[in-house]
Amino acid sequence: MRKVSKRQVLLAAVLIIAVVAIIAASQFGSAGAAPSGDSISLAMNELTKQGVPVEAWRLDGTSLSVSLASKSTTEVGTPDDPINVSLVEREAFLAKSRGVELSELKLDVTNANGKSLFVGIIVLDKTLDPAWASGKALSETETLAALQSGLAAKTDLAGLTVKQFDLAAAADARELVIAATSRDVKTANQSTAAFMSGLYVLLENLNAGKQAQIALARVQITDESGQPLLNWIYDGQRHAQNWWQAEGMTTEWFESPGPASATPAVE
Amino acid sequence: MRKGIVIVLVLALVMVFAFAAVASAGSLAGNTRSVGYGVKASIYCPASAPYVGGSGQSNWVSTPGPAYWVQSGWRYYSGYSYAKSYYEYSLPIGYNLVETSVQSWGAVRTYEVSHSGSGVWAIKINNSTVGSFGTLAAPVYPVKAMSESHYPTVQLNTQFGSVKYRGTSTWYNFDESGWWTDSPYYLSITSTYQYKTLGP
Numbered sequence: 001m002r003k004v005s006k007r008q009v010l011l012a013a014v015l016i017i018a019v020v021a022i023i024a025a026s027q028f029g030s031a032g033a034a035p036s037g038d039s040i041s042l043a044m045n046e047l048t049k050q051g052v053p054v055e056a057w058r059l060d061g062t063s064l065s066v067s068l069a070s071k072s073t074t075e076v077g078t079p080d081d082p083i084n085v086s087l088v089e090r091e092a093f094l095a096k097s098r099g100v101e102l103s104e105l106k107l108d109v110t111n112a113n114g115k116s117l118f119v120g121i122i123v124l125d126k127t128l129d130p131a132w133a134s135g136k137a138l139s140e141t142e143t144l145a146a147l148q149s150g151l152a153a154k155t156d157l158a159g160l161t162v163k164q165f166d167l168a169a170a171a172d173a174r175e176l177v178i179a180a181t182s183r184d185v186k187t188a189n190q191s192t193a194a195f196m197s198g199l200y201v202l203l204e205n206l207n208a209g210k211q212a213q214i215a216l217a218r219v220q221i222t223d224e225s226g227q228p229l230l231n232w233i234y235d236g237q238r239h240a241q242n243w244w245q246a247e248g249m250t251t252e253w254f255e256s257p258g259p260a261s262a263t264p265a266v267e
Numbered sequence: 268m269r270k271g272i273v274i275v276l277v278l279a280l281v282m283v284f285a286f287a288a289v290a291s292a293g294s295l296a297g298n299t300r301s302v303g304y305g306v307k308a309s310i311y312c313p314a315s316a317p318y319v320g321g322s323g324q325s326n327w328v329s330t331p332g333p334a335y336w337v338q339s340g341w342r343y344y345s346g347y348s349y350a351k352s353y354y355e356y357s358l359p360i361g362y363n364l365v366e367t368s369v370q371s372w373g374a375v376r377t378y379e380v381s382h383s384g385s386g387v388w389a390i391k392i393n394n395s396t397v398g399s400f401g402t403l404a405a406p407v408y409p410v411k412a413m414s415e416s417h418y419p420t421v422q423l424n425t426q427f428g429s430v431k432y433r434g435t436s437t438w439y440n441f442d443e444s445g446w447w448t449d450s451p452y453y454l455s456i457t458s459t460y461q462y463k464t465l466g467p
Contacts (some may be wrong), residue, residue: 005317056303057404070360075359076359076360077359077360081360082360082362084358085361085363086363090288109360115307116357116362116402117301117402118359118360118400118401118402119385119386119387119399119401119402120398120399120401121387121399121400122397122398123395123396123397123398125395125397154321154346195356196409197323197344200459201344201345201346201347202346205346212387219289238365239351239365239366239367240363240364240365240366241362241364241365242362242363242364243359243361243362244361244362245361245362251279252293252415252417254355254362254364255293255325255327255329255338255340255353255415256332256333256336256354256357256414257327257330257331257332257336257338257362257411257415258293258295258331258332258333258411258447259331259332259333260331260332260333260407260408262408
């Protein structure tokens, strides 16, 4: 039998390692050699730039897994966590809309101690509605005016002081930011329910009927000491709302099922 | 920048002339089953748009609250042209509410929330999974199939059919009279698993 030299063994080992690395690169987020991987890699880098704490991601066929690292040290999320969840879901949706073959997003969030805070498997069965950017968009000035008059007609802002009301212009995807303060939870609750339900309907109707193209909207309500009371994000292209709210903030603007049974019964 | 300042000023004026709040604590009507690993129902839309005034209603199957839950159904609020299917969760991470599609007047859809393992709950609309979320320990006490009104003048007129709960693995018709009616709403009851929410 022919003797194998050390050099040949070394060369074979290098070749095996290279093959394994290429296979891994096509599957894992650290490299992303395949076109889908490249697109997802770009999306994840974009999320990181926005401050979303993407700890790891992985593409298995058409299933995208993303792990987020929350700053929470408790068993509940921080005010930023639902916002980050929404932004990841949005990037997956946009990637699918760009043609990346994705069927589901597996999302998990762990706290600073490594304990699981959230597990979500979102079926990705929709892409961006072609009607979103069809037709003539409402101008930025017209959009601001429509928001202003719509809010004035529909909502009650008693107890809230609006500090910021900005519409950032972007092609086909504007972003609205509203920041308000309130003395405390009780004061904020005077009008938060009416404001939030009115704002959501207004955004949906302006997007559907007026081509306002407000892709994202954010509402941040803080108390006088700067502590967050409500941190809300709306994704107009997915008709989705994610939010965090302080204990005691009103639940009257969304569905809630009422109390649990005090006495568990037999199955 | 100047535009932003103008808007802030206008909104400040709106605060002075604030309208009365349109939302109110939710009133519920429907049935519950004392324990379950899941709940599903056929939930009909009324033949035409119900009166909601400046408020709204939803009709859903759900795990119970008060802090954390997973639910799905249809909702219809002031300013909507149609009822919309949705799913929602409140979990330790926060809240999420997604409207998935229009449910036409007179149409029926099946909504399902069921435990798929390890505290994860799957949501199905017309037997298609839209998402799974957790964690929320199972079973839950009780499971619910109800209408929710956000103002007492909102009209409820929703038929619930084939309301079922899941034992450890098998689905059964709701078999308990865990009725719940907040005034001014009431129920037209055919059986514990088939009923209509009505009022005011």
